[in-house]
Amino acid sequence: MRRRNSFALRSCSLCRQRKVRCNREKPCNHCVRSETAVCEYTIDPPRGSQPPLLIPAAENRATHSGGVHVPAIEDSDQQSHGGSSPAFSSNSLVPAAITKAAATGLADTFYVHYMSEHEHQHDDDGSAAMHGVPQQTPTWIPRCVSHKTRLFGQSHWISPTMALFRDLTDMLEEGDLSKVLANLQRCKSLGRLIKARRSPPWPTVPTKELPSRDLADALVDCYLQTTETVYRVLHVPTFRKAYESLWLSGSAPEMAFVIQVKLVLAIGAATYDDHFSLRTLAIRWIHEAMTWNSSPDDFKSRLTVQGLQNYALLLIAQGMIGVGRDMVFHETGALLRIAMHMGLHRDPSRLLPRTTLYTAEMRRRLWNTIIELILQSSFDSGGPVLLSLSDFDTAPPGNYHDADLDSPDHIPPQPMTTATPCMPMIAFRSTFPQRLSIVKFLNGLPLSSLEGPYTATLSLDGTLQTGYRALTHTLRSHPRCLATLYIDLLIRRYFSALHAPFLEASLTPLPHPSKFLYSRTTALDSALRIWSTASPAGHTGPVLFSRFIHNGASFLRGGLVQSIFVIAAELRFLLLSSRDSLLPPIIRPDLLAAVEDAIAYTLRCIEAGETNVKGYVFVRLVRAQLESAQRGANEEEMARALVQAAEEASGRAREVVEGLVGSMEGADSGGGVGDGTGMEVAVDGMLNLENVTVRFPLF
Secondary structure, three states: OOOOOOOOOOOEHHHHHHOOOOOOOOOOHHHHHOOOOOOEEEEOOOOOOOOOEEEEOHHHOOOOOOOOOOOOOEOHHHHHHOOOOOOOOOOOOHHHHHHHHHHHOOEEEEEEEEOOOOOEEEOOOOOEEEOOEEOOOOEEEEEEEEEOOEEEEOOOOHHHHHHHHHHHHHHHOOOOOHHHHHHHHHHHHHHHHHHHHHOOOOOOOOOOOOOOHHHHHHHHHHHHHOHHHHOOOOOHHHHHHHHHHHOOOOOOOOHHHHHHHHHHHHHHHOOOOOOOOOHHHHHHHHHHHHHHHOOOOOOHHHOOHHHHHHHHHHHHHHHHHOOOHHHHHHHHHHHHHHHHHOOOOOOHHHOOOOOOHHHHHHHHHHHHHHHHHHHHHHHHHOOOOOOOHHHOOOOOOOOOOHHHHHOOOOOOOOOOOOOOOOHHHHHHHOOHHHHHHHHHHHHOOOOOOOOOHHHHHHHHHHHHHHHHHHHHHHHOOOOOOHHHHHHHHHHHHHHHHHHHHHHHHHOOOOOOHHHHHHHHHHHHHHHHHHHHHHOOOOOOOOHHHHHHHHOOOHHHHHHHHHHHHHHHHHHHHHHHHOOOOOOOOOOOHHHHHHHHHHHHHHHHHHHOOOOOOHHHHHHHHHHHHHHHHHHOOOHHHHHHHHHHHHHHHHHHHHHHHHHHHHHOOOOOOOOOOOOOOOOOOOOOOOEEEOOEEEOOOOO
16 A cells, blocks of 8 residues: 655645645745745654644744644544554644644644544554545544633633634735724724723722612512522522511611622613613622622621522622623632532531521522532633532422422422422433533543543433433423523533534545534534524513523523534535535525524624624624625635625624713713724734734634
């Protein structure tokens, strides 16, 4: 069998990625024309040697002393087969993305090499070949992405899906983006101004001042009809009784309860109206709660059930309203340890002395909410779950109405065929072991067992499918409500995240792409179901659910973004694969409708006060690329269409953000905010504009 020259120098990584002819100089002609910072070449080492080397051009070596650092490649399947990692092939796309990201210092990316289990043949020199196709393209699956100072695991939306549309940035670099960058920078500057005007000074001293009774009552109702139905934190009759006493003349409420009320009001403000008009007031209430919760002198006094309730409410409010959202993953770890310090990880039936039914059930409810916040924050941030089933023995909450807990005796819970406010939470808890295993698999260390990653994926998918069917059967007797809609969306997120890492492999011409066809189908089905439920154009849920999705509910934001990645990738694959056909492409209308919904959703989020406009610009770019592909446009025509779409989208986003500034009391749309040049670090893409290097913030 013919052997190739393993050290043959091929096209540079970027030219290989763009599939254009490279003159193989250092730097090459295309990298010179696009002013790429680093022009690197990939060498395929012989079998059994180290991973591919990156060779920067001589002109670039001065700025990258010692060459470009390439992170270690972790091959979990390598252990199962006892072989070495195979060499890169000439048409491997992901390694080029690794080299570019590593060379520019934008990301350190670890990749897991996947090879079909038990599908190896060997050449006469002992090297592996798959079903008689020597040295074919391997599949490279992202384990995690290091960006700035953070590490994103596979459950984070950016880790498995960022590579699907990296060509958008490459095409945009060919056009004039001066207007786009000016609009985006203006949005960035105005966003900083908006955030500064919304945020009170720190620390924000807590006060006992509350809004008018009518407004407070409306916000409390909004909270109880939304968040409290999903994350049970309060005993509603007890809370309402204490809440009523606040309005009595001569009452002197404790600051801990005032903080609790303000957190309830802040969360309720997210669903009070369509445009989140009370966002500034909600942010102030959250800042007061953060000041109160961070006081070192009152730490012991906060070691109570009410203190844990306030902490949980604070983290929910931060995530929904976007106040220190990146800190939620860190803070949930502190909340978990405080709860364990108080013994909530042990079931009340195993503790002495015996407690009342009210105390026992409230501890179970609160522990259940805490572990859900732990799991959800790990899922969203792409961080490891530092929790296992062996760390606690607290039973799930009982199926009680809140009024049942006032009984002095330990009465049995209602059967699961009886609908109670706790029933959705209890049913969702039954899937906790499966969901915990999935997050550990996605964000933990690579597999060290004989089981390959795709075999493990299918196994986890099967157990979650079984749990989801049981969950659906249980909730059939419960009225369709916000809690059931929200739970269904969360479950779909797990299916999507589990299969998204294999999506690119299912959409590329590999020797055996059908190996991942199930992942492609499952990821697409989950994405469509998410958008059919959360669609701003015509979802079937209540009005509060629409506001819950678009004004807050940050736990769903990553899932919505990842879903549109999946849908758009499928659309583009169908369009490109139809180019060899004599008939015009048949485009699924449900996929196109989802892209349009994504545009409406991201724009509505900006109108509701979101200052990050990159999501809206991105989905507009995706639609422009799809429309160009549907017309059969060539690469140059598509690049022009993308630039035009970027100009229109960034201009529209700028108008909305300027409107937000103008709507703030005493604000001037000019605001004295200049169009600076500091752009946020992006995952991919660099441009040079007016002698100032900026990065196009596609992600």
